[in-house]
Amino acid sequence: MTTPLRAILADDEPLARSYLRELLAAHPEVTVLAECRNGLEAARAIAQHRPDLAFLDVEMPKLDGFEVLDLVEGPLAVVFVTAFDHYAVRAFEAHAVDYLRKPFSPERLAAALERVRQRIGQPRTLDANLLRKEAFPDRPFAERLAVKNGAEVVIVDAADLDYATSEDDYVNLHVGTKSWLKHQSLASLEQALDPRRFVRIHRTCLVNVDRVTRLEQETRDTFSVVLRDRTELRATRQGYLRLRAVLGL
Numbered sequence: 001m002t003t004p005l006r007a008i009l010a011d012d013e014p015l016a017r018s019y020l021r022e023l024l025a026a027h028p029e030v031t032v033l034a035e036c037r038n039g040l041e042a043a044r045a046i047a048q049h050r051p052d053l054a055f056l057d058v059e060m061p062k063l064d065g066f067e068v069l070d071l072v073e074g075p076l077a078v079v080f081v082t083a084f085d086h087y088a089v090r091a092f093e094a095h096a097v098d099y100l101r102k103p104f105s106p107e108r109l110a111a112a113l114e115r116v117r118q119r120i121g122q123p124r125t126l127d128a129n130l131l132r133k134e135a136f137p138d139r140p141f142a143e144r145l146a147v148k149n150g151a152e153v154v155i156v157d158a159a160d161l162d163y164a165t166s167e168d169d170y171v172n173l174h175v176g177t178k179s180w181l182k183h184q185s186l187a188s189l190e191q192a193l194d195p196r197r198f199v200r201i202h203r204t205c206l207v208n209v210d211r212v213t214r215l216e217q218e219t220r221d222t223f224s225v226v227l228r229d230r231t232e233l234r235a236t237r238q239g240y241l242r243l244r245a246v247l248g249l
Contacts, residue, residue, distance in 0.1 A: 002029040003117045008049065009035045010042035010068070011057040011081065016102065020055060020081065023109050030113065039063025043071045050074065053116050055100075058082040059238045077116045084195065084242065141194040145173065147180040154180055158197075162227060163207040164189055176229075199246050201225055201239035209246055 007030055011017045017035050024030050030053075034045040040062040046054060054072075056065035058080055063071075065080055072078075078095075083102040097119045098112040145156040156173055165172045166186040173180045182189075190200050200206050207225060214226040215235075223240035225233045235243065 003120065005030045005053050005113070005116060005120075006033055006049070006051045007031065007053040007055065008033050008042065008045045008051050009055045010037075010039065010045075010060065010065070011055075012037055012060045013057070016057065016081070019103075020109075023106050026106065027110070027113060037061075039065065039068045042068045046072055046076065051076065052120060053077045053079065055079050055081050058084065059242070064241065075120075077119050079112050079116065142192040145182065145189075147173065147182045149180060156180065158193060159208075159210075161198075161208055162211050162229070162231070163205060163233060165206075166204045174231075196246060199239070199243045201233060201235040201243055203236070205233055205235075205239075207233060207243070209243065212243065212247070215240065215243065215249075 007024070009017050009020055009032060011020070014037075021032060021035070024032060033049040033051055034041075036042040036045050038061040042054065042056060042060070042065075043063060045051075046068070054068075054076055056068055056078055058065040059082065060068075065082075069078055077097045079098045079100060080096050081100045081102065081104075097115050100108060100112055141158075143158050145158060145161070147154045147156060156175060160175050162174045162176065164174065164186065167181065169183060169185070170181045171184050171186050171189050173182055186200075186204065186206055190198065190206055193206070197209060198206050199209055207227070211227040211229075212225055213228050216224045216226065217240070218224060221237055223235040223237060225235050225240075225243065227233070
């Protein structure tokens with residue numbers, strides 16, 4: 001007999017919650033007790049319902065997934081759900097049962113639920129090496145970027161890229177005192193580069209973490225990232241937290 005599971009879903013994106021709920025419909029042993037739009041709602045729902053399982057997005061308003069987990073008292077199996085690779089190490093340290101990278105397949109969700117069943121009643125963590133392998137699959141990241149510059153093609157080594165910004169349908173690749181426009185979206189460039197080396201700090205900016213020398217919080221919701229050459233880049237709160245996570249701060 002399949003172990004019944006009482007769960008809550010927490011994600012600030014309605015489509016992400018809807019997708020997860022639809023996949024869970026194939027698992028009648030899972031009862032969804034509550035759907036939460038932010039971390040504060042998630043913390044309250046966990047305290048009220050005492051679920052067996054929580055699917056937590058990492059980046060949420062008010063409280064992020066890790067902050068929610070810090071408030072949890074008593075046994076709870078947690079599966080982090082996020083579009084980003086670079087929170088995986090923190091998830092391992094927080095004793096997460098699994099780490100689902102959006103978009104995930106029905107098969108991947110089924111594997112996570114099986115791990116949850118194995119975890120219940122056995123207070124142990126999943127093997128970190130296995131989680132790392134799944135969070136960082138063996139896929140080649142771009143080491144060079146080809147840019148058409150008039151009649152020429154310029155090859156930019158990814159390691160030389162300081163940061164990239166979006167400009168309409170192009171990305172502006174900044175390398176030292178030079179820059180090149182490449183016909184590509186910033187989201188596509190982000191997917192091509194190693195997330196442990198390049199972090200999206202703003203909707204319009206991706207930065208090489210090796211170039212970062214200082215992080216500054218100017219006001220409650222105003223952040224900046226200073227590079228080696230003193231370039232100052234604006235960051236959102238989530239981008240700031242994302243960069244701190246990659247830097248291990």
